[in-house]
Amino acid sequence: MSLTSSTPEDAARSASLSARSLAILPVTARNEALSIIHQALSKAKLEILEANANDMTLAMQASNSGTLPQSLVKRLDLSKPGKYEDMLQGILDVRSLPDPLNQTTLRTRLDDNLELERVSCPIGVLLIIFEARPEVIANIAALAIKSGNAAILKGGKESSHSFEAISRVISSALDETQVLNQAIQLVKTRNVIDELLQLDRYIDLVIPRGGNELVKYVKEHTRIPVLGHADGLCSVYLHKDADPEIAKRVVVDSKCDYPAACNAAETLLVHADVLETILPGVAEALLARGVSLICDPQSKSALQKQLPSSSAALLQEATETDYDTEFLDLKIAIKTVPATSDSSSPDASLDLAISHINAHSSSHTDSIVTTDQNAAEYFMNAVDSAGVYWNASTRFADGMRYGFGTEVGISTNKIHSRGPVGLEGLTIYKYKIRGQGQVAGEYGAGKKAYKHEKLQ
Template identity: 65%
Template sequence: MSLTNASPLDAAQSAKSASHILATLSEADRNDALTAIHAGLTAARDEILAANAKDLDLARQAAADGKLSQSLVSRLDLGKPGKWEDMLKGILDVRDLEDPVGRVTLRTRLDEGLDLERVTCPIGVLLIIFEARPEVIANIAALAIKSGNAAILKGGKESTESFVAISRVISSALEKTAVPNGAIQLVTTRDVIPQLLALDKYIDLVIPRGSNELVRYIKDNTKIPVLGHADGLCSIYLDASADQSLAVDVIVDSKTNYPAACNSLETLLVQESALPTLLPPVATALATKGVELRCDPASKEALAGTPNLKIVDATEEDFNTEFLTLTLAVKTVSGPGEAIAHINSHGSHHTDVILTSNQQDAEKFMNAIDSAGVYHNASTRFADGTRYGFGTEVGISTNKIHSRGPVGLEGLMIYKYKIRGRGQVSATYGEGEGKKRYLHERLPL
């Protein structure tokens, strides 16, 4: 990884050149680089966490002054229990995954001596623009190297000390490997995002990691394909047939395990007949975790006799809001059909859940919801590359093409077609007199 203040054009050209080398390296070369990065970060733990602490001090002051959101401060903290360990484990998990490069996914015999193959290959150069989340550097470096892609990273100023410290360690580690240093670059020059977004000749994919404002800005200001999501407005539909203990556990985990995450619960849709039976114990459990409920009239009335709740009258805007805090919007619906309609029109197509003991309703819900992740009786917090077994992720996509949901190695691959022949020319083939016909014989992989 090179820590560079080069011009955006120079950085992109260097990354493009490095991508051509990286795409030809063996799996062993790429894996050795990940082993070296893991060892380097492990040895530099105290140094990196000290740098992160400096960023946190400034971020907390900015939050106190109203200049930075608390959710951003939370995402910045590398010292959270398990966060550092998860970052390091993700590097080794990615290293140990099957090599995604050069995998043959289709073989067809067009004619004797003329064979077609479809083979997986890297996308090329990735541009990752992120706010806070210093662990993104290690995640992206691991996934990019393993998948044979070059990457340019541009972080927000709130995590400067952290990502400079991490970058120096990764750069030093790569110097001992076959991976060119220019394959992973951290751009330190300020105010260069517009210039980077204009370099569609060199950059093949943009992956934003940050607020919905950042993602929307990027989508509106580049010709480069963008992979990501603007909002994480996740919903749970609570059916009257759901098991009470199950409902309490899943809803509390979805909302309170990590409220600042994009896969945390923001809207709870409650079947009208479940208001007197299931909502009060769910609300009580949420209250013990400090959750404020923004209730519609019917759910508020159902909770009137339940003590120690923090209840606010919901507005229509609350059902379109990603709170990223201990705030939850609660809305009454008649049944799964109305829940499906609400989620498809108000949600962000990220991750949505149905809690029910009715298997038929669950399957209908999961088929009808237009989201990247749809679960039955499981927490929204499972929407994560590590939990899916991807090692780690570059982000979560709500796109309708290429890759959807948590994006790991597979989402960073495309494919090319290879033909091996014996001098054949296309004019020989066709339907007319004297023309040869294609065999189009499928061959085993």
């Protein structure tokens, strides 16, 4: 990994050249590079955490003055118990995964001694623009190397000390491998994002890792394909036959496990029939964890009847904008789903919940809590999100939890890759034909016919 202060075009050009070399490295060489990077980062833990502490000090000052959101401060902290170890484990997990390159996904005999193959290959050069999370460098480096892609990384100023410390360690480690240093570059120069976004001649895919404004800005200012998501507007729906204990566990974890994450629940939909039965227990569990409950009139009225007066006094009134808000904090908006009967639908209330999610969610991850398998399957088929769950926390939307080793991000795109994007999402494919001198002009009306035989 090179710490480059060169021009964006020079950085992109050298990354493009390095990508061609990396794409043909054997998997043994790519895995060896990951082992050496892992060892180097393990040894340098204290040095990197010291750099991260400097970033945290400045970030806390900025947060206190109102110039940096608290959610970014939380994402910046590498000293959080287990976070550094998770970063290291992610590298090992990627190393242990099968080689994603040169995998044959289709074989067809076009004619005798003329065979077509579709095989996986790297995308090329990735541009990753990210805010706050310093572990992204290790994640991206591991995924890019294993998938044969070069990567250019541009981090936010709030974590510059951490980025540079991690980059120095990885750069030194790469000198001991067959991976060229220019294959993974951290751009230090400020105010270069606009220039990088114009380099579609060299850069093949942009992956923004940050807040809504960053992602929208990137999508509006580049011709390069963009993989990512703007918001994490995730919902949990408590159906009329939800199990009370499962409801409590799923909702509390979805909201409280890591509120600043994009897969944390921001909206709680509740069937009207369980407003006074299941919701109060869920609400008390959330209040006990310090969650602010932002309620519509029906849910607020029901909770005021069922909760102690001290808890009921904490309830807030929701506006329509709350159901389009990514709080990234200990807040959740509650909305009632009417108990509607409609002869044209076997479960009209479920359709209303699904309609609300499809209208307000960011197509990230949404969950239903129900004991009715048919309702669950219908929900998971009808909700238009990258992740749809039944009786499970939205926090499972994660590359490591999916077994992808780690991820470059969550994609809500409808093309190429969707959901947590790991190794497979960083490959594309090419077609190969092996023949013995055949030409296309030999085939067609009145000439030779193709066999088009599918092969294993």
